[in-house]
Amino acid sequence: SQQGEEDPQALSIQEGENATMNCSYKTSINNLQWYRQNSGRGLVHLILIRSNEREKHSGRLRVTLDTSKKSSSLLITASRAADTASYFCATALDSSYKLIFGSGTRLLVRP
Amino acid sequence: DVKVTQSSRYLVKRTGEKVFLECVQDMDHENMFWYRQDPGLGLRLIYFSYDVKMKEKGDIPEGYSVSREKKERFSLILESASTNQTSMYLCASSRPRGRRNYGYTFGSGTRLTVV
Numbered sequence: 039s040q041q042g043e044e045d046p047q048a049l050s051i052q053e054g055e056n057a058t059m060n061c062s063y064k065t066s067i068n069n070l071q072w073y074r075q076n077s078g079r080g081l082v083h084l085i086l087i088r089s090n091e092r093e094k095h096s097g098r099l100r101v102t103l104d105t106s107k108k109s110s111s112l113l114i115t116a117s118r119a120a121d122t123a124s125y126f127c128a129t130a131l132d133s134s135y136k137l138i139f140g141s142g143t144r145l146l147v148r149p
Numbered sequence: 150d151v152k153v154t155q156s157s158r159y160l161v162k163r164t165g166e167k168v169f170l171e172c173v174q175d176m177d178h179e180n181m182f183w184y185r186q187d188p189g190l191g192l193r194l195i196y197f198s199y200d201v202k203m204k205e206k207g208d209i210p211e212g213y214s215v216s217r218e219k220k221e222r223f224s225l226i227l228e229s230a231s232t233n234q235t236s237m238y239l240c241a242s243s244r245p246r247g248r249r250n251y252g253y254t255f256g257s258g259t260r261l262t263v264v
Contacts, residue, residue, distance in 0.1 A: 073255075078260070080257045081241075081255045082255070083254065083255075138194070139192040
């Protein structure tokens with residue numbers, strides 16, 4: 039069963055705009071991670087936020103985590119055409135090495 | 150540049166064939182994983198291994214087996230390929246919990262078609 043569910047499923051924006059993707063999950067977690075996947079390729083790790091953190095930044099990426107609502111958001115600021123990809127959240131449960139992935143958000147950044 | 154290498158990008162096999170998907174990582178990672186990715190279903194965990202010769206079932210192990218004889222190599226085996234195993238297969242590795250970063254490093258994927 040899917041632990042993380044991304045919202046929206048698809049997002050189309052203009053270059054330069056900000057893109058926000060949301061992820062909800064069901065059970066308590068140790069950490070939550072975001073990945074990017076370019077078409078037909080493997081996933082690339084973007085950022086990890088631990089359950090005791092509320093916000094984290096990496097370059098143009100900002101991730102927030104609200105454990106009371108069991109949700110996270112990924113914000114990409116000043117988007118570029120090269121940001122076009124699918125974005126997945128993944129949760130690490132308390133006592134497992136495993137990551138459970140959501141079904142992803144497809145982001146299209148129009149030039 | 151550290152990486153996870155999957156032996157084939159594209160593979161076409163016949164129903165009933167025994168299929169081996171190979172994955173090698175050069176990061177000395179303890180944990181290795183096999184996922185399959187299907188449209189609308191996201192990534193689903195097939196098997197994982199947290200040490201040499203150790204393996205654990207994921208969410209969808211039926212029809213698959215794995216082998217981890219060496220730390221750097223994790224093989225996925227389809228004992229008798231079926232058309233419903235047509236999918237993108239992704240291998241990943243990570244350091245165990247307790248280390249600084251346990252994000253996954255993924256391979257580029259193998260797109261398997263069973264005809």
